[in-house]
Each structure stands twice: as C-alpha cells, then as structure tokens.
Amino acid sequence: MNAPLAPAEDLLKVRDLRKRFAVRGGIFSRTVDQVHAVDGVSFEIGKGETLGLVGESGCGKSTTGRCILRLIEPSSGEVWFQGNNVTRMGGDELQKLRRDMQIIFQDPYASLNPRLKVGAIIGEALTIHKLAPTQKAMEDRVVQLLETVGLQPDHMHRFPHEFSGGQRQRIGIARALAVEPKLIVCDEPVSALDVSIQAQVINLLEDLQEEFGLTYLFIAHDLSVVEHISTRVAVMYLGRVVEIAPSRELYDNPLHPYTEALLSAVPIPDPTVKRKRIMLQGDVPNPIRPPSGCHFHTRCPIARPDCAQRVPELRESKPGHWVSCHYSG
C-alpha cells in the first residue's frame, strides 16, 4: 500500500489484517499446520466511536485486538493509528503508542497480578512512562483513578484477591486509564461477570467514554451485549468480517445469513415483533482448514454451489452497510 493517510475522523484503520499461528507437532516440533486465526480483516473506527466486534468463540476476535496493539505480531496487513503505520513501528515509537492504546481483558482473575497491591498495579504505568515525578504525585493519581472507576482510595492497599469480579474489572479499567489512552480494546470485558454486574461495568465504560472522549473496540461473543454500547458493529466468522453496519441498522436489517442466525438467538424484548428463527447446522469448522470460498458455506441456509469456489468481497450494499455475501444484500 502506498501510504495513504487515514481520513482525519478515523482514529484506527485496519487493512487486510492476517494472523496465522503455527501448529507444532510430531518429532522435532515441526510446524505441521497453521491456524488461520485472522484471515484478512479490514475496518476503521472513528474518533469517539465504539465499534462492536462480534462472533463465536475462536473466530479471531481477541487475535485481531492483540494484533492492533502489537501484543501479537500480525502475519500481514496494516494497522494505522492517527495516520501512523503501527505495524511498522519499533522502539520509542511503539513505546509512545502504548500510551495511546490500551486493553481491558475478559478474565478479571487472570488479568491482575495476585502478588501486587492494587496501588502498584494501577501505578505501574505511571512508573513505566514516568508520569508521576514523586511518590506523592503517584499516590494522588492512583486515588484519582480509583475514584474515576468507582472504587475507594484505601483500596490501593489491598490485594486483588480481596475484590469481587466486578471490582477487579474496575481495577483493570483504572490500570488502562492510567496512561490516558485514546483507544481501548475491550476484550469481552463483561463476559465473565454476573448479569447484574455486567450493566454496571458497561455503564461505567460509557461514562468514561463520554468523560475522556475514548474510542472503543468492543469485543463480545453475542450481539445482545454489543447492541447497547456500539455505534457500529462488525460481525466476524472464522477470521473474516462478514458484515459491518451501524448498530441500529444491523439489528433491524441484517443482510448476511450468519448475522441473521446470530440475531435469531438474541431474545427480543417486544413480543409482537417476530423474527424468523434460524438454527445453524453443525459446528464452527476447524480454522486450520477453513472451508474454501465463503467460509460460511458449510452452514449457510442459502448457500449455492459457487459459494464454495468464490470468496465474497466485503461490499457496500447500502451507505455504511457492508456485507460479504454473493447472494444477500
């Protein structure tokens, strides 16, 4: 690509991102196969926007998020952040990027170091990036961050195991906020939480977005969680984005058969609204040998023979509504 700068309103631009993991086996741990975890993903996120990224477990959502943050090196493709090519960054530039992009994890237990006090966990970023000149400044900032996420100052002296799942998730959010990031990848931040707590955490994320002008890539494995918070939603299937549309539009007029299937699993609050119920046949195919042509053809209710031959391009079916299917939309 000959380096076109992303339009000003796009904070993040992902272009044909691919990640293959080597599967090792046999004697001498040879690479015997490859998992096509992310298989050509493109999207952009506008400043202040929330892009929901939805798909079944194992379809490559987390890998996409981690490649964007360069926690995993993508196999190919490009990630542009504020007009800079993240995939080409090294050393100091990457270190600076760490202040702009952060991540919130799914598992509130695995995401906090059990041997550090909360103050040290949240304060680590301040040490790394030298954001607090004195011990006092550090403590003040930690207290401020704790209060921002709805925790109390004295919580900084406690260890993670003394908190509940929802509170731990708040600590993880405070840690991410410490560097004043512009973009936060939220990797299923509420999936592990009790339903009653989910709403609290989502509300907190929305408040923070408003307060600090944050941009989110919000990953979830079901559409109902994403509907509430997202400006636009991208649906993934086996490493590819099959549909992107503004949130409302996607729910009202899903074009891709896979999106329709996902939606038919979401309970509708209004009982008078009828939605045709689509049950998917079979399991998600193995990403080591994804189906040819359209990845979805093995389970698609409207598939035709040539779906197994031709890969559908993601095309703009209506303004702002993109779909990758030969026969729908």
Next chain:
Amino acid sequence: MAGSTPVSLSADAPASPQLAVQPRKARSISPALETWRRFRRHTLAVTGAIVLLILVSGVLLGPYVWPVAINDIDFAAKLQGPSLAHPLGTDDLGQDLLARMMYGGRISLAVGFAAMLVALTVGVLVGSVAGMASGWLDAALMWLTDLFLALPTLPLLLLVMYLFRDSMKKVLGVEGGAFVLIVVVIGGLRWMPVARLVRAQFLSLREKEFVEAARALGASKVRQVVQHILPNALGPVIVVGTIDVAAAIIFESTLSFLGLGFPSDVPTWGSMLRDAKDYLDIAAHWALFPGGAIFLTVLAINFIGDGLRDAFDPRRVL
C-alpha cells in the same frame, strides 16, 4: 496465592459501586501472609520447622554452652556411652561426641543450605532465560539441562573432587576448599530440575493476561520478569529448594562416607557416621547420634517442603 479465596462473581453487590465494599478495619492480607496462614495449619510442617529450628540453634549456640574442644584426645575415656562428662559419649579416640556433633552439624547444615542456594540460583537463572527467550537460546539451554541430567552423578563427583581438591586447598585452605568444592559440585548437579520447573512456570505465566497487560503498558522484559513472572513462579521453586537442602546433606554424607568430603579430622555428621560404622556392636551411640541427626533434619525439611507446597497451592483446601 491467586484465587486461594475466590470471591464468587455473584457476590458483587448490585448496589451503587461506591457502596460495593465497605472499607474493612482488618489489615490487608498479602499473598505471603496467606501462604503463612495456610502453612501454620499444616501440623507436620510446623513440627518440622520447630525441629529444624532446634537443630540449627543447637549447632550454632551449643558450643557456647558446651565449650569442649572437638579434638581433645583421651584414650582413657574412649568409646564411652553417654555420661555426665560426655553427654553423647566419646569416640575411639575419646573425643567428646557432643562437641563434634555440634561442629559437624554446622558444616553439614551449611553445606545443605549453601548447595541449595547454588542449585536455586543457577536453576532460576537458566530457567528464566530459557522461559523468556524462545527459539535457539531456549533449545540450547534445555539441551544443556538434559545433558547435565544425563550425567552419572557419582563418578562425576569423584572425578571433580579428585581433580580440583588440591588446587582448591591451596586457595581456600583445607576446610574452605572442601566446602566450596562440595557445595559447587552438589549445587551444580541439582540445578536442572529447578531450571525445568522455572521454565515451565515462565512459559505458562508469560501468557497470563496480567503479564500481557504489563506488555501493553510498555513494560520491558526485565520488568515483566521481575515484577510479574518471577514472584508468581517462586512458590514451587522454594518447595524444590527445601528438598535440595535435605538431598545435599545426604550427598555430603555419601562423600564423607567415601572419604571424598572434608579432611578426615574434620567432623561432619556424615564423616562421624563413617568412622562409627566399624564400632557398631560395641559403641552403637557413636553412629546413632549423627545418623539420627541426619535423619531428623532430612525428615523435618521434607515436611516443611510438604507444608510449603500445600500452602502455595491455591487449589488445595486445608
């Protein structure tokens, strides 16, 4: 440790987050303190710790209470059983066994702990580097580890002692040279399990989300290791370390037994046992005390290791 007191997710107060947790008066419980609490409930381990403490303070402080020379030869009193003059009896030269036991205990325990430190230091270093570096460095280090594991211990030990004893003697004196040599050899032959363990811990820990979070914040590799990975990897390592102490004490006894340990006039528990073996029928006490001391120490340390393992293991409910 993590999850040792898993708070159920549903325990979240649905009330406003500010009220979610009232500040508790109680001091915050650190993972270390939690481990200590769990250890305390392990009766055998606590007994072991007390026994070891008595043994250690006995050999360290005992000589001040019982200031008798270890090489006071008195043929008139040879091979005597315990008496007021010699609480643990005497050996074939009429030397006081209590004094020799305390002196020998210092050496045996010092060898045990020093060899453990050598094994842990080398093992943690090799394991950490291998666990963080992937690719050829990891492969090379693991190859080295396997090579050392495949070495036949005893012949190698004999060879090393034979080759280096004299030169070490010149540099560090007779006792010092033997001590360093024995510690290095025992430590050098026992670091491999530690290295493998540490590497395995690193491989799993470095994929943990809290380490990934540190990476996302821009933490250097050194910082990731020192702050996040190593502290969480050390529990099982300490357990292996306790076993190493016991193993080193036994090893030193074996060396003494073969006449390859300290010079023959320096008592260690192992060498006393060796000297006593020819008099088992007429002076059983002579073998009994060093033998019993080794047995007690090794047993106590193994129980401590057991207790530590349980205390470090969050899944284990005591």
